[in-house]
Amino acid sequence: MAIKVLIPTPLQKLTQNQATVECDATNISELLNSLEQNCPGIKERICDQDGKLRRFVNFYVNNEDIRFLEGQSTSLSDGDEVSIIPAIAGG
Numbered sequence: 001m002a003i004k005v006l007i008p009t010p011l012q013k014l015t016q017n018q019a020t021v022e023c024d025a026t027n028i029s030e031l032l033n034s035l036e037q038n039c040p041g042i043k044e045r046i047c048d049q050d051g052k053l054r055r056f057v058n059f060y061v062n063n064e065d066i067r068f069l070e071g072q073s074t075s076l077s078d079g080d081e082v083s084i085i086p087a088i089a090g091g
Contacts, residue, residue, distance in 0.1 A: 002022050002023075002024065002078055002079065003022065003023050003024070003025055003031060003076050003078075003079075003080050003081075003082055004020055004021075004022055004079075004080070004081045004082070005020065005021045005022070005023055005031065005035065005081075005082045005083075005084065006019065006020055006081065006082065006083040006084065007019055007020065007021055007084060008084055008085065008086055010086060011042060011045060011046075011084065014039045014040075014041050014042045014045070015039045015042070016039075021035065021038065021039065023035055023038065025076050026075065026076055027070075027072070027073055027074060027075050027076055028059060028061075028066055028071070028072045028073070028074045028076070028082075029051075029072045029073065030076075031076060031082060032046070032047060032051070032053075032072070046084065052072070053071075053072060055087075056086060056087040057084065057085070057086055057087070058084075058085040058086075058087060059074075059082060059083070059084060059085075060082065060083040060085065061074055061076065061080055061081070061082055062080055062081055063083075
């Protein structure tokens with residue numbers, strides 16, 4: 001299954017400066033492993049030592065926040081688009 005992943009600028013140095021990457025996965029957890037296999041070092045930037053997504057990183061599947069779906073178990077289908085959005089704080 002080809003899943004299009006939109007990579008934020010701060011992580012693009014790990015994707016050879018590509019803003020999009022295609023991965024094969026059936027859920028977000030598999031996607032994270034596929035990303036790590038293709039772009040070594042990316043998983044440690046977006047996941048903690050237990051493999052859980054860091055609080056300051058948001059994942060969207062087709063514009064739906066996975067926190068309101070099934071989290072890392074959220075299913076993916078061929079042609080889905082996953083956006084990785086780092087949280088932005090300001091004041």
